[in-house]
Amino acid sequence: MTPEARDILLAAEREGGRYALAVPRDLGTRSGGTRLGSRPGRSLDFRDFRDYQPGDDLRWIDWGIYARSDRLTVKLYQEEVVPHLDLLVDGSRSLGPVTAAKGALALRLAGLLGVAALNARCSLAGWSLGERVQRWPGDGAGLATWELPEFTASRSPGESLLAEPPALRRNGIRTLVSDLLWPGEPLPFLRRFADGAQLAVVLWVLAAEELSPPLWGNSRLVDVESGEELEVRVDEHARQVYLQALAEHQALWREAARACGVQLVELTAGPEGGHVALEALVRMGLLEAS
Amino acid sequence: MPFLAYPLALLGLATVPGLVAIYLLHRRFERREVTALFLWSALARAEQGGRRLERFRMPLLFLVELLALVALALAATDLRYLAGRGARPLVVVLDDSYSLRAVVGETSARDRGLAALRKEVDRYRPTSVRVILAGADPQVAVAAAPPVLALDQVEQRWRCLAPAGNLVAALSLAAEVGEPGAAVAVVTDHPPEEGMLVPGRRWLAVGLPAPNAAFIAARRSPLDGERDRCFLQVANPGRVPVRTSLTVTGDGQPLGLDRSLDLPPGGSEQVVFELPKAVDMVRAELAADALATDNQVLLLPPRPHRVRVVNAIADATLREQVDQALAASGLRDPAAGVPELVISDRSPGPAQAQRWTLEIRVPKESLPFTGPFVADWGHRLIQGLDFGGVVWAGQAGTEPEGQPVLMAGNTSLLEDLEAGGGHALRMYLDVSRSTISRTPNWPALFWNLLDWRAEHHPGFVETEVRMGQTARLLLPPIPPDVAAPAIRLEVPDGPARELAGQASGECAVAAGVPGVYSARVGDQTYRFACNALSPREGDLGDCRTAGLGADPTGGVLRRDYASGAWVCGLLACGLLFLHAFLLRPRVRS
Numbered sequence: 101m102t103p104e105a106r107d108i109l110l111a112a113e114r115e116g117g118r119y120a121l122a123v124p125r126d127l128g129t130r131s132g133g134t135r136l137g138s139r140p141g142r143s144l145d146f147r148d149f150r151d152y153q154p155g156d157d158l159r160w161i162d163w164g165i166y167a168r169s170d171r172l173t174v175k176l177y178q179e180e181v182v183p184h185l186d187l188l189v190d191g192s193r194s195l196g197p198v199t200a201a202k203g204a205l206a207l208r209l210a211g212l213l214g215v216a217a218l219n220a221r222c223s224l225a226g227w228s229l230g231e232r233v234q235r236w237p238g239d240g241a242g243l244a245t246w247e248l249p250e251f252t253a254s255r256s257p258g259e260s261l262l263a264e265p266p267a268l269r270r271n272g273i274r275t276l277v278s279d280l281l282w283p284g285e286p287l288p289f290l291r292r293f294a295d296g297a298q299l300a301v302v303l304w305v306l307a308a309e310e311l312s313p314p315l316w317g318n319s320r321l322v323d324v325e326s327g328e329e330l331e332v333r334v335d336e337h338a339r340q341v342y343l344q345a346l347a348e349h350q351a352l353w354r355e356a357a358r359a360c361g362v363q364l365v366e367l368t369a370g371p372e373g374g375h376v377a378l379e380a381l382v383r384m385g386l387l388e389a390s
Numbered sequence: 391m392p393f394l395a396y397p398l399a400l401l402g403l404a405t406v407p408g409l410v411a412i413y414l415l416h417r418r419f420e421r422r423e424v425t426a427l428f429l430w431s432a433l434a435r436a437e438q439g440g441r442r443l444e445r446f447r448m449p450l451l452f453l454v455e456l457l458a459l460v461a462l463a464l465a466a467t468d469l470r471y472l473a474g475r476g477a478r479p480l481v482v483v484l485d486d487s488y489s490l491r492a493v494v495g496e497t498s499a500r501d502r503g504l505a506a507l508r509k510e511v512d513r514y515r516p517t518s519v520r521v522i523l524a525g526a527d528p529q530v531a532v533a534a535a536p537p538v539l540a541l542d543q544v545e546q547r548w549r550c551l552a553p554a555g556n557l558v559a560a561l562s563l564a565a566e567v568g569e570p571g572a573a574v575a576v577v578t579d580h581p582p583e584e585g586m587l588v589p590g591r592r593w594l595a596v597g598l599p600a601p602n603a604a605f606i607a608a609r610r611s612p613l614d615g616e617r618d619r620c621f622l623q624v625a626n627p628g629r630v631p632v633r634t635s636l637t638v639t640g641d642g643q644p645l646g647l648d649r650s651l652d653l654p655p656g657g658s659e660q661v662v663f664e665l666p667k668a669v670d671m672v673r674a675e676l677a678a679d680a681l682a683t684d685n686q687v688l689l690l691p692p693r694p695h696r697v698r699v700v701n702a703i704a705d706a707t708l709r710e711q712v713d714q715a716l717a718a719s720g721l722r723d724p725a726a727g728v729p730e731l732v733i734s735d736r737s738p739g740p741a742q743a744q745r746w747t748l749e750i751r752v753p754k755e756s757l758p759f760t761g762p763f764v765a766d767w768g769h770r771l772i773q774g775l776d777f778g779g780v781v782w783a784g785q786a787g788t789e790p791e792g793q794p795v796l797m798a799g800n801t802s803l804l805e806d807l808e809a810g811g812g813h814a815l816r817m818y819l820d821v822s823r824s825t826i827s828r829t830p831n832w833p834a835l836f837w838n839l840l841d842w843r844a845e846h847h848p849g850f851v852e853t854e855v856r857m858g859q860t861a862r863l864l865l866p867p868i869p870p871d872v873a874a875p876a877i878r879l880e881v882p883d884g885p886a887r888e889l890a891g892q893a894s895g896e897c898a899v900a901a902g903v904p905g906v907y908s909a910r911v912g913d914q915t916y917r918f919a920c921n922a923l924s925p926r927e928g929d930l931g932d933c934r935t936a937g938l939g940a941d942p943t944g945g946v947l948r949r950d951y952a953s954g955a956w957v958c959g960l961l962a963c964g965l966l967f968l969h970a971f972l973l974r975p976r977v978r979s
Contacts, residue, residue, distance in 0.1 A: 158764055158794040166799065172764065194425035281426040310425060320419040323427035331419045332433045345429040 101247055105198045105207055112211025113243040115378070119212070120219040121273065122388040123183040148176045184225070184269045185217040187239075188257075188293070190278035191230030193324045195251040195305070201369035202279065202307040203251055208374050209277050209303050209367075211243050216387050218242070225269070229257035229278075233264040254325045256282035258289045270296040275386075277303045281310070281349075282325075286356040293362065300362045301386055303377070304353070307369045311346070313339055402463030409455055451972055458965040465958035479534065480516035481568040482507060484548050485578035486525040487555030488857070489927040492579070492681040494598040499933070500550050502596040503577040506937070507544065510575055510592065511537045520567060524560030524578075525552030526858050530567055551683075551903055553858035553924050557586070579933045587939055597933025600680035602627070603634040603653055604928030608854060608921055610672065610689040613664055614720075620689055622661040622674055626653035627929035635677045636661065640669035671906070671919075684928050688906060688919035690853045695844045696723035702734040708750065711827045718833040721840035731843050743811030743867030746843055753785035756820035759798035769795045769806065770842045771815065775831045783823035792816070811867050815839070848911070850918040855901045857922045863909055864896050878910040882920070 101109075152161060152172030165173040189210050196203040210226070217224045226239030226246070230253035238245030253260075257278055268274060274297040280286070294300035316334040323329075332338055350366075357364040365384060367377045381387045424430065484507075490499040511519065519540035521532035531547045532540045557578060564574050573590055576582070579597025587593050607623035626632040631654050638647040645666075651659050665672065672689040679685065699722050703709035712733055716722045731746045732738045738747035763777045772795060784803045792807030792814070807814040821827050848866040855861045868874055877889040877897065882905025889897060889909075899907060901920035908917040 154768065158766060158797050159790060161764065161797075161800075163800040166764075170762075196425070279425065281429075283428040307425075316420070316422055318419045319422045321422055321424045321427055321430055324423045324425055326427070328427050330427055330430055330433075332430060338430075338433050341433050342429055345432050346426075349426075349429060 102198065102250070105248065105250070108198060108204055108207045109211045109243045109246060109248070112208045113215050115208075115374075116212040116215035116387075117219070118389060119216045119378075119382070119387040120389075121183070121185060121213070121216040121222055122385050123220055123222065123273070149173050150176060183220065183222040184272035185213065185222045186225050186227065186266075186268045186272055186274045186297075187213055187217070188227045188229055188261075188266075188274065188276040188278075189248065190257045190276070191228040191249050191251055191253045191260075192256055192282075193252055193254060194256075194279055194281050196307070196324075197251070200307070201371075201373065202305055202310075205367065205369040205373045205377065206251070206277050206279075206305050207248070209305070209377055210248065211246075212378065212381070212387070213275055213277075214239075214243055214246070222273070223269075227266050227268075229253075229260045229276075231255050231260070233260050233266045235266075254327075256325065258282045258284055258286075261289060261292055265292055268297070271298045273298060274300045275303060276301070277305060279306055279310070280304050280353055281306075286353050287359065290356050290360040290362050294360045300360070301384075302357065302362055302364050303381075304364055304366045305369055306366070311368060313342060315339060396467045398466035399463045402459055402466055405459055406456060409452070409459065451969065454965050454969045454972070458962045458969065461958045461962035461965060465955040465962065467955075469954040469958065471954045478516060479518045479520070479569050479572040480511070480514065480537075481520045481522065481564045481572050481574045482540075482544070483522045483524050483528075483557065483560045483564050483574065483576045484531070484544065485555040485557060485576075486523040486548065486550055486552040487927050488550055488552065488683045488922055488924075489555075489681065489930065489933070490550040490579050490597070491683050492597070492600060492602070492930050492933070494600045494680050494930075498550075499579045499597050500548065502935070503579075503594065504541075504545065504548070506594045506596055507575070507577055508541060510594065511541060514573070516573070520564075520572075521547075522560050522564050522567070523548065523552075524555045524557050526554045526556055528556060528560035528563045530563070534569075551857070553856065553922065554926065561586070561591075579930075581932075581934045581936060582938065591939050593936070593938040595934045595936040595938070597930070598935060599628075599933050600930045601630050601632045602679050602681045602684075602928055602930045603632045603651070603676050604681065604684035604923075604925065605674070605676070605687045605921065606658065606684075606923050606925045606928065608674070608687040608689060608923060610665075610692055610854065612692050612695060616667050618665045618669070618691060620661075620663055620665060620672055620674075622687065623658055624651055624653065624661070624676065625658035625925055625928065626655060627925045628931035629655050630931070631655060632679075634679065637675045638663070639673050640665060641671055642673075645669075645672075680930055681928065683904065684922045684924070686904070687921040687923070688904075690906070690917055690919045692853055693849050693851065694723075694847055695841075696721050697730045697840045697843045698723045698725060698727050699731045699733065699840070700729040702732060702736075702738065703750065705735055705752065705821075708735060708752070708821045711821060711832070712750075712836070715827075715833045715836035716840070719837040719840050721837065721844060731840070738814075741807070741809045741812040741814035743846075746812045746815070748815045748817065748839065750817045750819055751785070753783070753788075753818055753820050755785070756783040756823055757786040757801075758783040758823050759801065759803070761798065763803070764797045764799075766793070766795050769793075771795055771804070771806070771835065771838050773838055775834055775838075777826075777831065779825075780829055780831060781823070781825040783820035784818040788818055848914065849916040850899075850909075853918045855918055855920050857901060857904055857920050857924070859901055861899045861901055861907065861918045861920075862896060863899060863916060865911055866914065867895070875912050880908045880910075882906060 149162065152174050156174050160174045162173050162175045165171065187210060189206065195206050198204050198207050214224060224239055226236045228234055228236050228249045230249055236249060237247040274293060276293060315336065318333050321330045321332060354364060363384065365380050367373060367380065490503065492499055516537060518534040519537050520530065520534050521540055521544055522528055523531045532543045555578065557576065575592040575594060577594045577596060579595060581595050582593045603624055603626050605622060606625040609621045610618050613619040624636065633650065633652050635650045636648060638645045647663055653659060670691060674687050676685040699716055701709055701712055703712055729745060733748045735750045735752055738749050741747045758781050760781050761777060765772055782798065782803055784798065784801050786801055788802045790802035790805045792805045794802050794805050796804040802818065804817050807816065826832055848864050851862045851864065878886055879889055879899060880886040881903065883903040901907060904920050904922050906917055906919050908915055
């Protein structure tokens, strides 16, 4: 990692120290967890009784109640959960260098979420969606040990995630930091991303220039990832066409996120982007003051 | 000059000098990196303008653009050419049920239907024809196609082999797929039912009433370990008495069951007979009549439903009682071979997909239970059993290791441990202190066990399938680290084909044509026979010939000349596509 990226992460660690990841109450994974969940499970903590129903496992029948009342009653126990965060970060070149506002915000968000997860005693797995999908070294420890790859991949997360689906933890929390700027149908990507997750959140980071491009005049536009070129005259008409396409792209993702139960947080990179993002995450309940 | 009467065409030509001027202007594009080029791709190429003159750099592009402008100018002149007659599109619904194979006189209803359809198409000259085959599930056989092409495809695809013709569903499909205002023609062998003949619909009934005898049921089932019993039902669904003859052969040899049958209208006759040993295929045929499809049935040996059991119980009393229950079930296969079920009062070894186990553990200090028993009544092993009044001596306080099937309080008496793709069943029973073995539950329990085990034999679940149904093939178990073998399927009406190996352990084969289907999996071959057994299709009494309904196209509109502007427009579109292709974004290496 570059010194600039390391500085951003350390700043995020200081800033995020006051926050913890808000673990949903019904987050469940398996027996032998570190917290009690809100659903019936198989821990030793008794929860409730209810009448036996055909199909219930006979092993959970309370034979003492049966002997006394001649009624089949099933014992329910509290489940135990292990809160877990899978933090996915877009590694594509479109996020830009960390010296630019967009890349800096993406890195800062990853740092904030990472430190908040550690504050909440969540296990953490950090995944970089670059040329390949890989866990970055040191993701389980403090941010100082992270070795987050730079944003240099020419492959979009849409291709990476579907081609090499990572082993994301079931019933965990999943967050993705990305600009979602790649063509194609978002539903398969979001379905795969949210499949089996208890909570799935996408932090959609866009640069101010992407939301409102300047009037560049005659330009040869070069895609930073694919290298494709297009010669256009960027005047007010072209800008409107671009904004229309962007609006349709955003609407497509919003609709797909709604269909897949994924929460979408739209953030704009800029001087105040970090504070705004933090407030948005607190407001939506993903972070809470620790 | 007539050309000057078209101002749009003049305007189009006037743009040509403008185009030349644009090409003479110089442009300069500045390189800019963007993160989402696809959002810009909706833009057309930027206006090509500038102040400096330069010589032509892309003459091909210029040529394409020039030709496109000329084509558009010509389109604006509304060029016309001599045209034939035009009418509305036509959706043809063809009854695909097998009753249309009935031959009365020298032609089948299908042949007459084809001729009638050709005549209709010649008369109305529709712009396009779509064809829907009305089988049990209607399907689009021909998408919108020119009439000649559509009729050729109808000849190939209209086979009349469906077990039923669902015209109501087919007409609904026709309304969905047909263009607005399209006419509909129905070709079938019977007149329309009430409400089916509506304006814009032509009903071509091409059937002829005829007497017909038909098989409507056929079954072959095991009688004992070696012989089978067959059941046939022959019916006369029509309105006039029918005399026919029945011929039955086994592996091509007469079985001495030939007889004549006199069937009153709507009547049927059942024939039951036992087969000699080792007869493979039974073929039953009726005398030739109008409909040959339902004059024959094939019966293959039923799927083996007996189980090779090894009774390795050491305790003599218990072993005898288990042997008696197995014998009473009638499902035990006495043949030697790899055991499919091992019963033991000691460790029977690991269970596998092909080797299930039942371990009867005899408690050292048994405690008799008189109930109430708690059972998982959804489990296959205890279906139909009644434990009222039963004394079952088990090991008090035994907790279940697998899925409990029967418990007395918190004591497990019978449990199921799924392992290795098979089942390892465990029973805690002291038979000397129990009454279960002296109740009907005992043989019923073992019958359930053997029947359940036999259901997992590989092969087609049914060896006789009615036409139009689906045959379920259970595949032999495959070790987890071995790829599923391919299945070679041979069908009666076409070449053999390979089906991909199924990890699910079973696959489905659609039986669409009467005859024998065989599936080869590894070194094993499994077969089933498909028979046409529909009384409704066998009823030819209601068949009629009629052409009902008015001209579905609503009259033919003659047009001597048609506009050719679309040709010019199409040419312009093609040139513009070529233009876009030439200007497509290229990846810089």
